[in-house]
Amino acid sequence: MVMKYITNGASDFLIKPVRIEELKNIWQHVFRKKIGEEQIKNNNAQHIIGQLLSPPNIVPSPCPSRTTGMAEAAMALKSEVRETSGTVTDIRDLRKSRLSWTMQLHCQFIRAVNSLGSEKAVPKKILEVMNVKHLTRQQVASHLQKYRLHQRKSTQTLCKDDAASSSSHPTHEPNDPKTQLFNHSSNSVYLDEDGCMEITDYSLPMDDLSSGSDCMLG
DNA sequence: CTTAGAATAT
DNA sequence: AATATTCTAA
Numbered sequence: 631m632v633m634k635y636i637t638n639g640a641s642d643f644l645i646k647p648v649r650i651e652e653l654k655n656i657w658q659h660v661f662r663k664k665i666g667e668e669q670i671k672n673n674n675a676q677h678i679i680g681q682l683l684s685p686p687n688i689v690p691s692p693c694p695s696r697t698t699g700m701a702e703a704a705m706a707l708k709s710e711v712r713e714t715s716g717t718v719t720d721i722r723d724l725r726k727s728r729l730s731w732t733m734q735l736h737c738q739f740i741r742a743v744n745s746l747g748s749e750k751a752v753p754k755k756i757l758e759v760m761n762v763k764h765l766t767r768q769q770v771a772s773h774l775q776k777y778r779l780h781q782r783k784s785t786q787t788l789c790k791d792d793a794a795s796s797s798s799h800p801t802h803e804p805n806d807p808k809t810q811l812f813n814h815s816s817n818s819v820y821l822d823e824d825g826c827m828e829i830t831d832y833s834l835p836m837d838d839l840s841s842g843s844d845c846m847l848g
Numbered sequence: 849c850t851t852a853g854a855a856t857a858t
Numbered sequence: 859a860a861t862a863t864t865c866t867a868a
Contacts, residue, residue: 728861752852767851772861775853 720763729769738762739773 718734731739742759743751753771760770 731860754851768862771852772863776860778853 718762722764729765731773735762736773739770739777743774743777 716734718732718738721729721735738760739756742756746755746759751774753767753774756774757765757767757770
């Protein structure tokens with residue numbers, strides 16, 4: 631498999647979690663080659679980078695500006711995982727290929743879901759409520775799917791125990807997925823049935839310099 | 849055409 | 859197991 635690419639002209643490989651340094655290196659090489667020519671096509675360069683980053687990765691060209699690619703790319707490559715006052719507001723980190731649902735993120739997710747209520751807790755709205763830049767609807771959807779699976783599992787387990795016999799295991803918290811009305815406390819709800827987190831304090835001003843309005847809807 | 853949700857795939 | 863991607867039906 632690897633050979634195939636080499637014979638096709640690839641000169642180097644990057645392993646999945648691509649780091650900034652590696653990319654800088656690549657850029658240098660690209661420039662050395664091209665520097666002799668009169669025109670350096672930045673678009674082309676960006677394209678190359680895009681290809682070097684494996685397909686499912688985020689490509690560092692958010693906006694169609696054909697400026698001097700280098701600087702911009704370097705900027706874009708800086709980790710943009712921003713966290714302000716314990717609240718994640720941006721998940722973009724080009725070193726990572728997959729999103730990691732940290733507890734913070736998960737918490738925010740849970741909060742969003744709870745504050746929306748069972749009926750309205752659909753990916754799009756969750757996304758809006760969470761207000762995390764660069765988080766996609768599909769990512770939320772995927773997470774939601776898993777979350778619901780967990781929920782079902784725990785409720786089933788509890789029901790079984792309930793009907794059967796013997797002592798109960800306080801591992802998880804009972805919950806009615808259907809008949810449950812959620813408390814719309816906007817600011818202090820913790821403890822989800824998933825029980826994998828009990829962070830109970832998020833309150834501080836948010837928005838620092840990360841407020842750029844990217845994926846918001848009014 | 850957009851999206852939620854299930855089914856797969858990595 | 860966790861996330862992503864694809865498929866299907868509203």
